Amino acid sequence: MSIEVAGVNKKFGDFVALENVNVTIPTGQLTALLGPSGGGKSTLLRIIAGLETADSGTISINGNDATRLPAQKRNVGFVFQHYAVFKHMTVAKNVAFGLEIRKRPKAEVAARVDELLKLVHLGQFAHRLPSQLSGGQRQRMALARALAVEPQVLLLDEPFGALDAKVRKELRDWLRRLHDEVHVTTVFVTHDQEEALEVADEIVVINEGRVEQVGSPDQLYDEPANNFVMGFLGEVTTLNGRLVRPHDVEVATSPRPEALTGTVSRVLRIGFEVRATVTTEAGDVTTVMTRTHARSLGLESGVQVWLSEAAGATTVPVEPTTTVG
Amino acid sequence: MARSTFGRKGPVAYLLRLLVIAYLFFLVAWPVSLVVTNTFDEGFVSISDLFADPDVVTALRLTLIAAVSAVVINTVFGVGISLLLVRYEFPGKRALSALIDLPLSVSPIVVGLALVLVYGGREGWLGPTLERVGIQVIFSTPGIVMATAFVALPLVIREVVPVLTEVGIEQEQAAESLGANAWQRFVRITLPSVKWAIVYGVVLSLARSLGEFGAVKVVSGNVLGETRTATLVVEEKYLNFDQQGAYATAFLLAMVSVACIVVVSLIRPKSHD
Numbered sequence: 001m002s003i004e005v006a007g008v009n010k011k012f013g014d015f016v017a018l019e020n021v022n023v024t025i026p027t028g029q030l031t032a033l034l035g036p037s038g039g040g041k042s043t044l045l046r047i048i049a050g051l052e053t054a055d056s057g058t059i060s061i062n063g064n065d066a067t068r069l070p071a072q073k074r075n076v077g078f079v080f081q082h083y084a085v086f087k088h089m090t091v092a093k094n095v096a097f098g099l100e101i102r103k104r105p106k107a108e109v110a111a112r113v114d115e116l117l118k119l120v121h122l123g124q125f126a127h128r129l130p131s132q133l134s135g136g137q138r139q140r141m142a143l144a145r146a147l148a149v150e151p152q153v154l155l156l157d158e159p160f161g162a163l164d165a166k167v168r169k170e171l172r173d174w175l176r177r178l179h180d181e182v183h184v185t186t187v188f189v190t191h192d193q194e195e196a197l198e199v200a201d202e203i204v205v206i207n208e209g210r211v212e213q214v215g216s217p218d219q220l221y222d223e224p225a226n227n228f229v230m231g232f233l234g235e236v237t238t239l240n241g242r243l244v245r246p247h248d249v250e251v252a253t254s255p256r257p258e259a260l261t262g263t264v265s266r267v268l269r270i271g272f273e274v275r276a277t278v279t280t281e282a283g284d285v286t287t288v289m290t291r292t293h294a295r296s297l298g299l300e301s302g303v304q305v306w307l308s309e310a311a312g313a314t315t316v317p318v319e320p321t322t323t324v325g
Numbered sequence: 326m327a328r329s330t331f332g333r334k335g336p337v338a339y340l341l342r343l344l345v346i347a348y349l350f351f352l353v354a355w356p357v358s359l360v361v362t363n364t365f366d367e368g369f370v371s372i373s374d375l376f377a378d379p380d381v382v383t384a385l386r387l388t389l390i391a392a393v394s395a396v397v398i399n400t401v402f403g404v405g406i407s408l409l410l411v412r413y414e415f416p417g418k419r420a421l422s423a424l425i426d427l428p429l430s431v432s433p434i435v436v437g438l439a440l441v442l443v444y445g446g447r448e449g450w451l452g453p454t455l456e457r458v459g460i461q462v463i464f465s466t467p468g469i470v471m472a473t474a475f476v477a478l479p480l481v482i483r484e485v486v487p488v489l490t491e492v493g494i495e496q497e498q499a500a501e502s503l504g505a506n507a508w509q510r511f512v513r514i515t516l517p518s519v520k521w522a523i524v525y526g527v528v529l530s531l532a533r534s535l536g537e538f539g540a541v542k543v544v545s546g547n548v549l550g551e552t553r554t555a556t557l558v559v560e561e562k563y564l565n566f567d568q569q570g571a572y573a574t575a576f577l578l579a580m581v582s583v584a585c586i587v588v589v590s591l592i593r594p595k596s597h598d
Contacts, residue, residue, distance in 0.1 A: 051498050071501045078502040084495035088517045098503035
């Protein structure tokens, strides 16, 4: 009982959007498809929804083969980045759309619309037109509309991408809480690793049409499969031929065994944080520490320091052929 | 920068305004107002005279039938072709798009002659065949409807295409994912989105169809009381020194068109998004 994507390929002309993608998306969880723009994650979501067809491969939803099923018969809720509201209908009519198409009795439709608008905190806006709502409200309405038909799966394509930073953060928390209430299998596409790490139960990292890694946020962050995943989920720097996170680089002002020595070339303070660039024989290394720590070390330009990996740090050997994002 | 340029009230702005007003006055407002004043020189007599003449009434009815039929045909095909042009990629799409503008650039007389070449009863390419099964096109109502539909063809399409392009396909895709089939998507989503574009296209087509002269003159045969349309009546009366009757008929035609445009601008919502 889940979404199974098997051997999916998709080309747009010469451009390979997806290359032999195999993913299983677990039931009842909130899964993020994470990756850079143009990496194929939206295409995969649209293929699952039936809005795009794969050149080859199969999609099955809850054990039923959906590969040849048109979108309208998949019973999938889809939320678009730019809301795709029905401009000529009121908020209530928008939400009722799927139920009216299914010819449900009027009283039932009214009750369900009412319940859903309360769920997305739009109860008092039922009779407004979408043009009278803010972006965040429109997206909540679109979500209620998608949930109205009790879909087997809910698919969201960069749902918060068009919203400003503050609203995006609010809606992100709200989506997490909503999912804890309704438990529908949910897949959302994002290029924001923070969003994925914060909201998702499971993350599928997609790059250049291929799945790079699948795992929980902790797994991905602590055990990245390769350079790309390591680099995409957070900042990295190179130390002794390995990728390591800047905050995992230990800085000492006296010689230590197996430590790499260099001189501080640049110190930048950002709020509570200090970023120091250290020039070594093997190139520049970036480190990050708290301001207090930097002060206690007496860190400033021209000081000689010794760098080593912190105990238990996540590191990945540098693959010279892969570019790190 | 741009704002201050628009708001400027220097001598150039006034000169430009004067030019535009003079241009519109001498070209449109004055001649049209003369038609009105000439019509009502002797009160409503000229109008009531018109309706007393059975041939004129027949002509008005024929014009109405031809115009309404042409508008219905152009609306149905116009919406269909618009969808084809906006939503589908196919070889020859640019050629089709250019072809649709042809009726605007070709003289209506040419349209009339072209129709005669194809559907003419004796010499036409398809005409004799149709005549054998009992369908007369040229010198009959079907020919008049076809000529009218031809000249007004692009008007609905040119109104609907830009709106359809702007609306995009996401709303339809959302409806599809909510379970709506193609027909339900068309009726519930696409049609309401382009409603006002269609209304405008219909009004323009109707105004154009009512006033069509050249193409109709060639294909109708201009038979009094049978295939003579209202615009042909205007010409006939004018040539026969019945200027009063000519002005009155012209006034009627102009009024229907003006009324359509006024009604639409009144019922159209201020913000139509």
